[in-house]
Amino acid sequence: MTDWYEVYYNIIKGGALVTEIDRLHKLHGPVIRIGPNTVSRTTSPMIRELNHNTQLHFNDRHAYHDIYTYGSMLVKEPGFYLGFMSHATSGLVPTCDPQDAKERRSLLGPMFSRRAVLALETTVQEKVDQLIGLIEKQYTSPPSSIEMSKAYRSITIDVITEYCFAESANTITPNFDHPIQMSIKDTVKRLWIQRHFPFLNSLTSKAPRTFVQWLFPEFKSYLDMKAGYEYQIDGLLKDPDSLFNLDHETIYHHLFNPKNQMSLSRTTLVHEAFDLVGAGSDTIGNVCTVGTFHALKNQTIYRKVVEELREAWPDQNTSMGYVALEKLPYLSAFIKEALRYSVGIVHPLPRIVTASIDIGGHKIPPGTFVEMSTVFLHMNSDVFSDPYTFNPDRWLTEETSEMLLDLAPFSKGPRICIGLKYVLPHFLRCQNVRLIRYNLAWCELYLIFGNIFRKLAMTLLDAETEERVIFWQSFKSDYIAPKWHWEDYRVLVEKVSEASNVA
């Protein structure tokens, strides 16, 4: 009868929609209707023409692949994306028209290719060194505890801002409480309000800054961030030659010179900057937070990661790069498990069916909204045995092709995360699926985990912290990444002596 059902779970119940969807699937089977007939809010003629009817959520791995992996006839649902991203509506994430998205992806793509990532690997490594240097100086003598989720979020913000704009936000500060980190946290918290009440964002972007700040003081850091991008973009628009003075290639080298495409407006450039910082920081920070927690909680896992690293990298004063770290089997298995367990984006990502299509064995008419949260894929016991156990060893068995197919933290298909690309051959279900990775996300994960585990000895401060978290409860206040109830765990850190680095 009403959209307010979703509003109730997303806002009043603090993001518990996915938990509710799970309950409904248990009652009603693998396909449920979760919304009333809706007409999508869009300017795209292609989408407007569709006669919208109902909204379905699936709990079926085949349906996931029909929607996201092979679903070239499905497009992003504008009502969701333009609300959810109402602070940056002309960035790539909320671009729903497939042709527009293809063009923008072709502009941004080269920045995230393996070649570009390898060329800018030193940028990532410098930030990792800076974080480890700060932790060693600030937290080891005398030993004091550190909140890892904040430390990880600060490094991922600094990497993405340096990588994309050649201007780091410099949030790796002693208490990891830089205003930009707080701003991103606030923006993420606000996402569900703006998803359902997008006009609030339009109001704040039109009203004078002093008025907005007076009305909503918590917007200050968001407005500062926006002013920072505007300042940088205005400088480059005034003097495009100054692009050549930047320390390295940035997104602006690609966005300012769109070959065969119209130049992008100032607003679009600012929105794209927002999009990239949002998309490329909290997500990776979350994977690092989840992976580290489980490694420290389970000493067997911790020992295996550390021993493999020590053997491959005996002298920690030398450096070990992304390509070498990628070859370590246990570290790779550990990262895959951290990606599986941390889910990626928890909320279902809605698509509109543009032409009649088979989804999970059901004929679905055009205009239907369809979606499936990745939680249902990653926690499917038919593919991942004992799915609520964090177990890197599952990736070291001989037959992993089904699991690889269903590992989708970055989504799949035409709108897969741009920070990461998997290239899987067409014969996805064959025995020897080859996984080619090229991207910024993998590079960051290898360098952060590899260096942190090799150079620091860590102990979980509260060893009693619940290991098998009540998984579904974590999706309350889910927003994008789940807010795990142990997320603000603290660790004690020691510098690694050459003798041992297991505390």
Ligand code: HEM
């Ligand atoms: C572990 C880290 C990451 C995870 C789990 C993740 C997850 C995702 C997911 C699930 C999507 C699909 C969203 C949708 O369909 O609406 C996505 C899209 C996107 N991600 Fe990531 N991401 C990560 C890292 C990054 C990084 C480092 C960047 C670099 C800036 C990035 C930039 C983007 C962009 C621009 C899109 C939109 C692509 C499009 O709509 O065509 N992400 N990401």
